[in-house]
Amino acid sequence: MVSSGRMKLLRWAGSKSQSEHSIVPHLDFSREYIEPFCGSASFFFTNAPKRAKLNDYNSNLIDFYRRIVTRARSVWKIYNALQTDQSTYYSVREEYNLLSPCVRKAALFLYLNHYCFNGIYRTNQKGLFNTPFGSHSENKRKMGLKEIRDYSSIAKTADFFSKDFEDFLDMVKPEGACIYMDPPYFTRDARVFGEYGSSVFQNTDLKRLKSVVERWSKHNRVVVSYRRCSEFQELFSDTIVATTEVTRNVGGFSGRRKRDAEFIAVAGPI
Numbered sequence: 410m411v412s413s414g415r416m417k418l419l420r421w422a423g424s425k426s427q428s429e430h431s432i433v434p435h436l437d438f439s440r441e442y443i444e445p446f447c448g449s450a451s452f453f454f455t456n457a458p459k460r461a462k463l464n465d466y467n468s469n470l471i472d473f474y475r476r477i478v479t480r481a482r483s484v485w486k487i488y489n490a491l492q493t494d495q496s497t498y499y500s501v502r503e504e505y506n507l508l509s510p511c512v513r514k515a516a517l518f519l520y521l522n523h524y525c526f527n528g529i530y531r532t533n534q535k536g537l538f539n540t541p542f543g544s545h546s547e548n549k550r551k552m553g554l555k556e557i558r559d560y561s562s563i564a565k566t567a568d569f570f571s572k573d574f575e576d577f578l579d580m581v582k583p584e585g586a587c588i589y590m591d592p593p594y595f596t597r598d599a600r601v602f603g604e605y606g607s608s609v610f611q612n613t614d615l616k617r618l619k620s621v622v623e624r625w626s627k628h629n630r631v632v633v634s635y636r637r638c639s640e641f642q643e644l645f646s647d648t649i650v651a652t653t654e655v656t657r658n659v660g661g662f663s664g665r666r667k668r669d670a671e672f673i674a675v676a677g678p679i
C-alpha cells in the first residue's frame with residue numbers, strides 16, 4: 410500500500426482521493442476490483458486489492474500505467490532529467506504530441522501531468538494535449554524512483570484496458586467482483602468538455618450507465634458516484650444510499666474551487 414502522505418502518482422480532474430472516507434466503506438477490496446472509468450485510480454493505489462481490472466477511454470493514460478509496470482526505472486530516468494521551468498514544459502508538450510506510444514511518451518505523460526495546470530488532461534479537436542503550464546509548477550518537487558517503484562509494484566496486480574466502459578465490461582464479463590463506476594458528469598456546461606480530452610459524457614450515456622449497472626449488478630456489487638443532479642436521481646432513485654460533499658474546480662480551467670454534493674448508489678449482492 411502507498412501511504413497517504415506520499416506524492417500522488419497522477420493528478421486527475423475528478424480524482425476521488427478527497428472522498429475516500431465516504432465512498433470506500435461501500436467498496437469490497439477482498440473481491441476482484443474493477444474500475445471502468447479509472448482516471449488516476451486513487452482507490453486502487455491506496456487500497457491495493459490483490460486482483461484488479463482498470464479501464465479508461467484515455468489510451469495515453471492506460472499506456473502510461475502499462476509502462477510503469479514493465480519499465481518504471483526507464484520512465485523515471487527520462488522524467489527526472491527534465492527541467493521544471495515553463496519553456497521546458499512547452500517543448501516537452503510539443504514533443505509528447507509528436508510521439509507514438511513508447512517509454513519516452515509515458516515519461517513525458519508523467520511530467521506533463523505533474524507540471525500542467527491542475528492535472529487536467531485537455532486536448533484540442535485534433536486530439537493534441539494542450540493544457541498550459543501550471544502557475545505553481547516550477548517549485549514542485551519531482552517524484553522519486555522509490556515512489557514510482559512502489560506504485561509500479563501495486564500496478565502489477567492489475568490488468569489495464571482502454572475501451573468505452575460498456576464495451577470493457579462486455580469483454581471482461583465480471584462475476585463476483587466489486588465494480589466502482591466514477592464517470593465524468595453529464596453537463597450542459599461546454600467549458601467542462603475539455604477535462605478528459607475528447608470523451609464527453611452525454612445525457613444518453615447516463616441512461617446507458619443505468620442499463621450497464623442493471624446488467625452487471627446481477628452478479629457483482631456495483632457502486633456508482635455521481636454529481637447530485639435530478640437526472641441521476643430519477644434514474645438511480647432505488648439504489649442511492651448516501652450523499653457526500655466534494656470539492657471541484659469550476660469549469661475545469663477557471664482555477665476556482667467550490668463545494669458540491671455527490672450521490673453514492675449501490676446495486677447488487679452485498
Ligand SMILES: C[S@@+](CC[C@H](N)C(=O)[O-])C[C@H]1O[C@@H](n2cnc3c(N)ncnc32)[C@H](O)[C@@H]1O
Nearest residue numbers: 423424425446448449451466573574591605608
Ligand atoms: C471522474 S474521472 C475518474 C476519476 C477516478 N475515479 C480517480 O480517482 O481519479 C472519469 C474518467 O472517465 C474517463 N472516461 C470518459 N468517458 C469514458 C467512457 N465512455 N468509457 C470509459 N472511460 C471514460 C475519463 O477519461 C476520466 O479519466
